[in-house]
Amino acid sequence: xxxxxxxxxxxxxxxxxxxGPSHPSVGEAAxxxxxARARGILAAPVDLLVNGSSVTISPDQLGSTMTATxxxxxxxxGIDPAKLHDxxxxxxxxxxxxxxxxxxxxxxxxxxxxxxxxxRVVDLAAATPAILAGQRQVPAPVVEQQPARNTDWAxxxxxxxxxxxxxxxxxxxxxRVANIxxxxxxxxxxxxxxxxxxxxxxxxxxxxxxxxxxxxxAFATDEGFFEAFGGGVSQFSTTVFNATFFGGYKDVKxxxxxxxxxxxxxxxxxxxxxxxxxxxxxxDSGAGVLVTCSYTESSITVTYYGNKEGKVVEAEGPVDVxxxxxxxxxxxxxxxxxx
Numbered sequence: 001x002x003x004x005x006x007x008x009x010x011x012x013x014x015x016x017x018x019x020g021p022s023h024p025s026v027g028e029a030a031x032x033x034x035x036a037r038a039r040g041i042l043a044a045p046v047d048l049l050v051n052g053s054s055v056t057i058s059p060d061q062l063g064s065t066m067t068a069t070x071x072x073x074x075x076x077x078g079i080d081p082a083k084l085h086d087x088x089x090x091x092x093x094x095x096x097x098x099x100x101x102x103x104x105x106x107x108x109x110x111x112x113x114x115x116x117x118x119x120r121v122v123d124l125a126a127a128t129p130a131i132l133a134g135q136r137q138v139p140a141p142v143v144e145q146q147p148a149r150n151t152d153w154a155x156x157x158x159x160x161x162x163x164x165x166x167x168x169x170x171x172x173x174x175x176r177v178a179n180i181x182x183x184x185x186x187x188x189x190x191x192x193x194x195x196x197x198x199x200x201x202x203x204x205x206x207x208x209x210x211x212x213x214x215x216x217x218a219f220a221t222d223e224g225f226f227e228a229f230g231g232g233v234s235q236f237s238t239t240v241f242n243a244t245f246f247g248g249y250k251d252v253k254x255x256x257x258x259x260x261x262x263x264x265x266x267x268x269x270x271x272x273x274x275x276x277x278x279x280x281x282x283x284d285s286g287a288g289v290l291v292t293c294s295y296t297e298s299s300i301t302v303t304y305y306g307n308k309e310g311k312v313v314e315a316e317g318p319v320d321v322x323x324x325x326x327x328x329x330x331x332x333x334x335x336x337x338x339x
Contacts, residue, residue, distance in 0.1 A: 025070045034068055034075035041066075041077070046131055048088075048140045050095050050122055055140075061087045062131070077132055081125040092122050099147035102154035104189070104290050104305070109162040111290065111305040113154045119145040157193065157288035158307050164247035165303040168239045169263065172297040176216035176232025179207070180300050183236045184293040192289045197252055200240055200272060200279040203291075204233065207274055218273075230274070236300055237272035237279045238264050239293075243302040244281040248311045249289070252280035265315075285309060 006015045042059040065083040068075040085092070099119030105112050120142050127140040170177060183204045192198045207213040207230025216231030234257065241254055245268055254270035255277045261269065270279045283289050287307035294301050 026073060026075055030074045034077060037077055038063075038066060038068070041132060041134055044136060046135075047137045048122075048127060049137060050092070050140050051142055053095075054137075055088065055091045057084075057088065057131075079128040079131060081128060084124050084128075085122070088122075088124075095122055095142055096120050099145050101147045101149040102151045103149075104154065104159060104191070106290070106292055106303075106305055111159055111161065113151065116147045116150040116154075118147065121145040157191070158286065159191075159288050159290050159305050160307050161305065163289070163304045163306045163308055164243050164245075164313070165301060166239055166242035166246060167299050167301040168235055168242075169299045170232075170235060174216070174232075175214050176235070177297075178214050179216055179230050179232040180236050181295050182212045183230075183233045184295055184300060184302075187236075187240075187291055188293050190291040192283050192291065194283050194286055194288055197280055197282045198289070198291065200237055201274050201277075204274070207233065234271040236293075236302075238269040239300050239302045240291075241270040241279055242268050243291075243304050246313045246315075247289070247304045247306070248308075248313045249304075250282040250284040252282050254279045 002017055003015050005011075006013075042063050045059065046057045046062060048055040048057060062079070062084070065080050065087060067078040067080055069078060070076075097120045100117040102116035103114045105114055123141045123143045127138045130138040170180070186205065187200070187203045190198070190203055205211060207228075209229060213230045215227045215229055218228040218231035218234075237254075241251075242265065244251060256267075256269055257264075257271045271277055272279055283306075285306060286309065290305040292303045292305065294303075
């Protein structure tokens with residue numbers, strides 16, 4: 001407290017800190033009592049009775065999950081149910097089943113809900129009081145475990161139709177194509193709930209060889225083109241940006257390329273760089289958005305499913321723009337190949 005006060009006041013003088021005795025909250029007698037009780041609990045195996053079958057917990061297994069917490073001058077013994085479950089996972093596998101979240105399937109304009117499925121888990125928390133009381137045969141009930149995203153959750157999202165889709169093309173066989181495909185695989189099937197903001201950088205994550213990205217040309221204003229892991233994902237970002245545009249969702253953040261790339265629509269393109277340059281949109285709608293993508297050897301397509309809610313987004317054109325490409329032809333050609 002004295003050091004904090006000196007820092008707040010900007011005091012540069014040495015701070016004198018008093019040192020005094022510190023007394024333990026649990027004495028030796030309480031410790032010995034807790035140790036004796038623990039030895040009694042661990043004196044023999046414990047049989048869990050699960051659906052009429054017996055699962056044996058050895059003293060070593062049980063001891064690794066026990067806790068001792070100071071309380072009122074004593075040590076209160078406990079068992080961590082999560083750790084106990086980790087220890088017994090192989091033995092409990094036949095009694096348990098993981099819950100399955102609700103999910104969406106899609107094909108063309110059609111999107112459907114695949115219902116969730118409840119799971120089963122052995123309730124070890126219900127068994128621990130009897131184990132701590134020294135009982136050697138302890139019933140452990142099997143209870144239903146609900147998925148994090150159930151069917152009701154999926155239905156409330158009101159994702160019923162294709163809202164928008166956009167495709168960009170690229171030359172086949174280049175290293176950058178592997179990065180575009182990897183980004184698509186990571187993003188495909190992402191659900192964004194109403195009011196949430198989707199971040200493409202968060203969805204893709206860091207671009208590294210450990211995460212499946214390869215070196216390919218990327219562009220920076222100061223450095224020009226250079227080799228970088230994930231080079232080419234800006235094309236995926238541009239495809240996402242156009243799906244957002246035609247979906248009519250709120251553009252939160254995007255950054256155009258610093259060079260003109262003719263295969264992208266004028267004014268509708270977005271570069272990407274982790275973590276500083278992001279592409280974000282907000283679901284300013286009463287329905288959620290399912291972000292999907294697919295690819296061929298020479299194209300990438302991003303499709304949003306949700307609910308149009310009566311909105312219609314159209315691009316008028318063509319737009320007559322006098323673009324002075326004098327001295328830019330070669331850079332634009334390279335930009336078409338690498339941007």
